[in-house]
Amino acid sequence: MCLSHSARVTLHHIEARRSIRSFTDRPVSQEDLLTVLRAANQAPSAHNQQSWRFSVLRGKRKQELATLVNARAGEFPRAAAVLLRMAARSINSAPVVVVVANTGALIDHGTKLFQIDKPLAQDFFKTMEIQSSAAAIQNLLVAATSLGLATVWLGILFLIKDDVLRLMGEREGEFMAVIPVGYEAKPGIAPKKIDFEMMVSWLD
Template identity: 30%
Template sequence: MTATTSRPLSVTEAIESRRSIRKYLPEPMNQDDLREILRLASLAPSAWNAQTWRFAVIQNPELQAELQAAAYGQGQVTNAPAVIVVYSDMEDTLNTVEETAHPGMGEEGRSGQRKTFEGAFGAQDVAQRGQWGLSQANIAFGFLMVAARSLGYDTVPMLGFQPDKVRGLLGLPEHVQFAGMLPIGKRAEDGFPHHRHSVERITTFY
């Protein structure tokens, strides 16, 4: 743990205090905290435990400047000490699907996992199954923001960028889909108070 918090914030505290931050203190990320945040995000659930999410961590001012240009010049991309790009790689998921079978289920689990995925996605094209992969990666994206806040860091989720340019800069294949770009660091501004629909407005109780 670093300066801002002496203990991890509770989930409630992390959710309440998270807000989009677009100005950061000029301090490098603590690398242990960064790894722990990524580990916590990787504990997100996914259908059949597919874990389609992949993380690209950028802590390189030159590359951040190029990413900023691909993100219509948004300042937080270079202002933050690090940027985590969260994407889904459904083709990698399918090619290595046995890895996601629980080891307790043995060889039967591994071959069962392959059969399940072939049955579900074999007839779909890359774009279709890529959409499904993205729906799973979005869960980890949410976990990532809450985990970061819990350890005293701030973030801003971003989809305002040109995906093809970001794929090119990071050397990613065409089929990957982006959950978002996440500048991360310690806040140097307060951000805006939450403005949300009421529970009544968005909920139907049956």
């Protein structure tokens, strides 16, 4: 199959993306930040609700988040505590951090729109909202890679999601990720992937 140049470039950036946990102190330009956020906002979303919010943290607010994560880490069993402290170090070292939170708008919209059992509707649209925000995050990660930026999706902070949301000034509710953004301090190592053929079933 012959791929166009733009297709090859896009696939290259998808394959080149790495989770980077330590960053240099080189600042990220406002232009690059806006580019990755616009890419995130172009993600598909159920009922086109775009029920996500992006909080961009630098300086004092970024430090407050790192301090919060470190303070809460000791309340968890060892494995979780280690990951939380690693996350705090990544937040500290990155020049900028993007926090992605779900707004609940799709859950409210869908539950009113579909006249079905309310708990079922809420579960259904909660899942769709999570799927939508995850797509936005993936767009952000790939766009950052295309600009030479490094990122990591810190999902472990879900353990303290309500505290994170309060720090952002968001209402308590669903939460997706904290993403440090910057320039890698050292190259990431490509993880070994499961053989592609083992992941696909062809059904006629």
